Amino acid sequence: xxxxxxxxxxxxxxxxxxxxxxxxxxxxxxxxxxxxxxxxxxxxxxxxxxxxxxxxxxxxxxxxxxxxxxxxxxxxxxxxxxxxxxxxxxxxxxxxxxxxxxxxxxxxxxxxxxxxxxxxxxxxxxxxxxxxxxxxxxxxxxxxxxxxxxxxxxxxxxxxxxxxxxxxxxxxxxxxxxxxxxxxxxxxxxxxxxxxxxxxxxxxxxxxxxxx
Numbered sequence: 001x002x003x004x005x006x007x008x009x010x011x012x013x014x015x016x017x018x019x020x021x022x023x024x025x026x027x028x029x030x031x032x033x034x035x036x037x038x039x040x041x042x043x044x045x046x047x048x049x050x051x052x053x054x055x056x057x058x059x060x061x062x063x064x065x066x067x068x069x070x071x072x073x074x075x076x077x078x079x080x081x082x083x084x085x086x087x088x089x090x091x092x093x094x095x096x097x098x099x100x101x102x103x104x105x106x107x108x109x110x111x112x113x114x115x116x117x118x119x120x121x122x123x124x125x126x127x128x129x130x131x132x133x134x135x136x137x138x139x140x141x142x143x144x145x146x147x148x149x150x151x152x153x154x155x156x157x158x159x160x161x162x163x164x165x166x167x168x169x170x171x172x173x174x175x176x177x178x179x180x181x182x183x184x185x186x187x188x189x190x191x192x193x194x195x196x197x198x199x200x201x202x203x204x205x206x207x208x209x210x211x212x
Contacts, residue, residue, distance in 0.1 A: 002029050003124045006049040008070065009086070010035035010059040014109075018053065018086070021113050028120065035059065037070035044078045050124045054103070056087040056094060068101045075102040082123035086116065092192030093202045095134055105129035147190035149208050156183045157209055161200045 005022060007030055009015050015033050022028040032043050037058045044052055052074060056067040065073070071083045084105030085098045095106055104127070105119035111131055119129030149157070152173075159169045166184070170177045184199075191206075193199035203209045 002027055003051055003120060004029050004031045004047070004049040005120065006031060006040065006043055006047060006052045007033040008035070008037070008040040008052060008058070008067070009033075009055040010057075018116075021116070022120075025117060028117070037065035037067065040070050041073045041077060044074045044081055048078065049081060051120050052081055052083045053086045053120070054083050056085060056089050056098065068097050071098065071101040071103055082126075084119050084123045084129060089194065090134070091194045091198070093198045094194070096192075096205075097198070097201070106134045107131060108134070147206075147208070149187070149190065149203070153183055153187055153190075154209055156180065157187055157200060157203050160184075160196050161204075161209075 005028060007015050007018055007022075009018070012035070015035070019030050019033065022030055031047050031049050034040050034043055035058065040052065040054070052071075054067045054071055058064060058066055058070070067085065067087070071085075074081060074083060082104040083102065084107060085103045086107050086109060087094070088109045090108055098106055104123040107116050107119045107129070108131065115131050119131075122129035155173060156169060159172060164172065166177050166180045169175070170180045173180070184196075187199050187203075188194060191199050191202040191208075193202050
C-alpha cells in the first residue's frame with residue numbers, strides 16, 4: 001500500500017530534500033507541499049493524504065498559524081489523516097504541545113532518514129512514531145514531578161505574559177536586566193521552553209502560575 005504524504009515546511013530547499021528522500025521509498029508518495037499552515041489545512045482536506053509531515057515553526061504574517069495550530073485544525077477537519085511533526089525543535093514543551101494537539105509522530109530534522117520513514121509508516125498504520133530521545137521527553141513529562149517556581153520566577157513569568165520587555169520587567173521589579181535574563185534562563189530550563197511564548201504557555205498548562 002502506498003502512503004500518500006503532504007509536506008509542510010516553510011523552507012523550499014528543505015522540502016526538496018525531504019521529497020527526494022521519500023520518493024526513494026517505493027511505498028511513500030509526496031502528493032503536495034506547502035510552507036503555510038492555513039494552506040496545509042486546506043490541502044489536507046482536498047488531497048486526503050495518509051500522513052502530513054508538519055514543521056512546528058511556519059513563517060507568515062500576523063494571521064499565520066504555526067504547526068501546532070495547523071495540526072489541531074487538520075485533525076478537526078480530516079481526522080483520518082495522521083500528522084507527524086518534522087522539526088529542529090526538541091524541547092520537552094514543544095514535544096508535549098505537538099502530541100497534545102494530536103500528532104502521531106515527532107521526528108527531528110537532525111535524525112537519520114530511517115527514523116523519518118519509520119515514523120511515517122507507523123503513523124499511517126495508526127501507531128505513534130517517536131524516536132528514542134523524543135519518547136524519553138514524553139515519558140519524563142508524564143512521570144516526572146512538576147517544576148517548582150520561586151516567587152520571583154512567578155513574578156517574572158507573569159510580567160512576560162503581559163508582554164513586557166526585559167527592561168520593563170527589570171524596572172517593575174527593581175532588578176537589573178541581567179538579573180531578569182538569569183531568571184528567564186532558569187524558567188526556560190524548568191519549563192522545557194525555548195522562548196517567551198512557550199514558557200508562558202507551559203507555565204499555564206502545568207498550572208504553575210495563575211495568569212488571571
